[in-house]
Amino acid sequence: MSDARPSEAKKKSGKKAGAMKPLSGIDPVALSQNRVVIEAVEPMIDGGRFAVKRTENEDLVISADIFCDGHEKIAAAVVYGETGADRWSEEPLVFVDNDRWQATIRFARPGPYRYSIIAWRDVYATWRDEAKKKLDAGKLTDLELTEGRELVDAAQEADRGGSKEKKALAKVSERLKKAAEQKDATAQYSLLTSEETIALLDVAGHRTNLSRFEVDVPVWVDRTAAAFSAWYELFPRSQSGDTQRHGTFDDVIQRLPDIQEMGFDVLYFPPIHPIGKTNRKGKNNTLTPDEGDPGSPYAIGSKDGGHKALHPELGDFDDFARLIETAGSHGLEIAIDFAIQCSPDHPWIKEHPEWFDWRPDGTIKFAENPPKKYEDIVNVHFYRGALPSLWYELRDTFLFWLDKGVRIFRVDNPHTKAFPFWEWVIAEVRKVDPGAIFLAEAFTRPKVMKRLAKVGYNQSYSYFTWRNEKAELAEYLTELTTEECAEFMRPNFFVNTPDINPVYLQTSGRPGFRTRLALAATLGGNYGVYSGFELCEFLPVPGKEEYLNSEKYEIRAFDWKADGNIREDIAFFNRLRRREAALQDFRSLAFFNFWNDQVLYYGKRTADRSSYLLFMVNLDPRHAQGGHFEVPLWEFGLGDDASIEAENLVSGQAMTWHGKVQHWWLDPQQCPYAVFKLTLPAT
Numbered sequence: 134m135s136d137a138r139p140s141e142a143k144k145k146s147g148k149k150a151g152a153m154k155p156l157s158g159i160d161p162v163a164l165s166q167n168r169v170v171i172e173a174v175e176p177m178i179d180g181g182r183f184a185v186k187r188t189e190n191e192d193l194v195i196s197a198d199i200f201c202d203g204h205e206k207i208a209a210a211v212v213y214g215e216t217g218a219d220r221w222s223e224e225p226l227v228f229v230d231n232d233r234w235q236a237t238i239r240f241a242r243p244g245p246y247r248y249s250i251i252a253w254r255d256v257y258a259t260w261r262d263e264a265k266k267k268l269d270a271g272k273l274t275d276l277e278l279t280e281g282r283e284l285v286d287a288a289q290e291a292d293r294g295g296s297k298e299k300k301a302l303a304k305v306s307e308r309l310k311k312a313a314e315q316k317d318a319t320a321q322y323s324l325l326t327s328e329e330t331i332a333l334l335d336v337a338g339h340r341t342n343l344s345r346f347e348v349d350v351p352v353w354v355d356r357t358a359a360a361f362s363a364w365y366e367l368f369p370r371s372q373s374g375d376t377q378r379h380g381t382f383d384d385v386i387q388r389l390p391d392i393q394e395m396g397f398d399v400l401y402f403p404p405i406h407p408i409g410k411t412n413r414k415g416k417n418n419t420l421t422p423d424e425g426d427p428g429s430p431y432a433i434g435s436k437d438g439g440h441k442a443l444h445p446e447l448g449d450f451d452d453f454a455r456l457i458e459t460a461g462s463h464g465l466e467i468a469i470d471f472a473i474q475c476s477p478d479h480p481w482i483k484e485h486p487e488w489f490d491w492r493p494d495g496t497i498k499f500a501e502n503p504p505k506k507y508e509d510i511v512n513v514h515f516y517r518g519a520l521p522s523l524w525y526e527l528r529d530t531f532l533f534w535l536d537k538g539v540r541i542f543r544v545d546n547p548h549t550k551a552f553p554f555w556e557w558v559i560a561e562v563r564k565v566d567p568g569a570i571f572l573a574e575a576f577t578r579p580k581v582m583k584r585l586a587k588v589g590y591n592q593s594y595s596y597f598t599w600r601n602e603k604a605e606l607a608e609y610l611t612e613l614t615t616e617e618c619a620e621f622m623r624p625n626f627f628v629n630t631p632d633i634n635p636v637y638l639q640t641s642g643r644p645g646f647r648t649r650l651a652l653a654a655t656l657g658g659n660y661g662v663y664s665g666f667e668l669c670e671f672l673p674v675p676g677k678e679e680y681l682n683s684e685k686y687e688i689r690a691f692d693w694k695a696d697g698n699i700r701e702d703i704a705f706f707n708r709l710r711r712r713e714a715a716l717q718d719f720r721s722l723a724f725f726n727f728w729n730d731q732v733l734y735y736g737k738r739t740a741d742r743s744s745y746l747l748f749m750v751n752l753d754p755r756h757a758q759g760g761h762f763e764v765p766l767w768e769f770g771l772g773d774d775a776s777i778e779a780e781n782l783v784s785g786q787a788m789t790w791h792g793k794v795q796h797w798w799l800d801p802q803q804c805p806y807a808v809f810k811l812t813l814p815a816t
């Protein structure tokens with residue numbers, strides 16, 4: 134049973150070993166400690182370079198391939214704790230299949246954590262296994278019992294367990310000795326295999342050939358809102374109800390009950406800072422503004438201040454504080470835009486010329502996101518003279534707004550800024566508030582979007598806005614929910630934005646708005662709506678995805694309860710999201726068969742099936758679509774002919790589906806979606 138140590142082996146062999154100097158430089162004694170292999174650890178991002186993301190109390194299922202040479206038993210555990218903490222916890226890994234082991238852990242509070250895996254040869258379990266086989270074969274000898282007793286004795290010397298366990302072990306050892314003196318094999322065997330002795334050795338016994346996975350895998354834990362939230366975006370200046378009067382924070386306060394009624398969690402504003410005059414844009418993105426045109430709020434900075442100032446016509450910091458507080462009392466958290474760019478009138482340009490990229494003719498290039506041109510703003514530079522002073526100023530700007538009660542930041546165009554800056558500044562802000570949330574507004578190449586999520590962004594804009602067909606929706610959602618990116622990237626499914634008036638919505642009428650709402654609210658953990666969506670606003674600048682008379686360039690007024698609105702649909706889905714746990718886990722998604730390419734059919738569920746929802750969405754806004762579909766009876770352990778209760782959550786009608794194949798019909802003029810809650814029939 135025991136491993137002969139090299140010196141003992143040499144003594145026993147009686148021969149003189151050759152020159153014991155490794156030619157390869159590899160010390161065989163040190164290497165022999167790595168008998169237990171730990172590999173293919175999941176989840177882990179880029180070898181541990183970036184953190185896996187979870188929310189507070191969300192399951193983190195960890196798995197790894199763990200094995201050892203020979204046939205001996207092994208044991209393994211996840212060790213985990215807060216980054217930098219002195220003491221970590223331990224959770225045993227359980228063998229699954231094919232050398233794969235698994236454990237589930239959770240973290241209760243937002244912050245940085247780490248986990249690793251340890252594994253060892255479990256010589257005591259191996260002894261029990263062999264002793265049992267011999268006992269069953271009637272061949273258990275004194276020798277086996279002696280080996281068992283030696284393991285208990287050796288455990289007393291191990292550097293594990295406390296004085297309580299050591300005392301208990303000494304007692305077991307004493308009892309074993311007595312039984313051995315009395316040649317009582319039965320007593321020895323039952324004591325050596327008793328639950329008490331097993332538990333004692335578990336806590337205090339040697340861990341032979343203990344291996345530790347070489348990486349302490351980082352895990353970032355967010356508050357729940359990072360993964361599950363419904364956003365509503367509005368321009369505060371358009372909330373007065375009068376195009377001739379600039380809206381104020383108090384006007385926004387007046388609108389809070391209305392937004393609460395629709396059930397949103399986050400109320401997000403485009404920039405609320407002073408707006409520059411130089412190169413100001415006029416209505417419909419023209420470069421010839423009329424006197425009195427308010428300009429794009431993204432053209433930040435004027436004589437009234439920059440990123441730490443408020444647009445004077447919106448109100449002052451007292452008004453803003455009142456808005457934050459009142460929003461909170463309506464269950465709404467305020468998110469603001471963080472757009473690192475400057476109007477040519479921004480105070481930074483004079484105060485910190487070194488932060489900008491001056492051209493030989495003494496000008497600064499205006500910003501663009503090809504093919505879009507932003508003639509009214511210039512970008513800062515992130516290196517050279519801007520490093521590190523600009524980085525600290527931006528960090529302090531985030532902290533400034535944290536101090537004002539803002540904890541959610543939608544960051545404009547982060548892919549055009551430096552990745553290292555984001556990694557640094559997000560870490561800095563999280564030191565002050567681990568619950569701060571950053572949403573990356575980057576519509577760019579997939580790998581760039583993923584990198585932003587890896588360096589710390591909690592949420593990401595996505596391509597959802599342009600995925601309309603059944604196959605492309607299923608393919609995109611499958612990627613987001615099942616591939617590696619699901620461990621670190623959380624999309625926010627915006628149905629529209631002030632920059633995106635999707636062609637589908639321009640052409641689909643009210644049914645299309647209801648369809649896109651149903652998809653975003655039920656497929657997305659996070660989803661968002663830009664105001665006007667509830668009114669089915671769709672008028673585009675001809676041939677473009679831009680809204681005609683966009684609020685980006687003028688003050689608008691809306692009748693928020695105009696006929697034909699879809700506020701009830703929005704409220705329905707937001708209520709459902711809050712009530713049904715199945716909708717709160719973005720990844721609990723499965724697509725099922727509906728034999729019609731115009732109907733997307735999918736399910737969301739909790740692990741215990743206590744919340745199990747099915748969704749059918751007609752993607753064709755013009756025609757009724759129907760067909761046969763499969764009821765996932767197998768998910769409940771039922772056969773194809775079994776029955777299941779299905780409650781239609783749209784109509785409230787309860788029904789029983791008998792058998793796996795059923796039929797449904799979706800008329801977009803009536804309702805383009807159906808939602809069913811499944812439960813097993815009462816027995």
Ligand SMILES: O=P(O)(O)O[C@H]1O[C@H](CO)[C@@H](O[C@H]2O[C@H](CO)[C@@H](O)[C@H](O)[C@H]2O)[C@H](O)[C@H]1O
Nearest residue numbers: 429431432502506507508509510545546632685
């Ligand atoms: O470039 P994106 O498509 O990611 O859009 C975001 O950033 C733009 C620049 O900040 C912003 O554009 C708006 O503001 C500009 C500066 O004032 C202005 O020139 C553009 O015409 C206007 O659309 C866009 O709104 C934002 O979402």
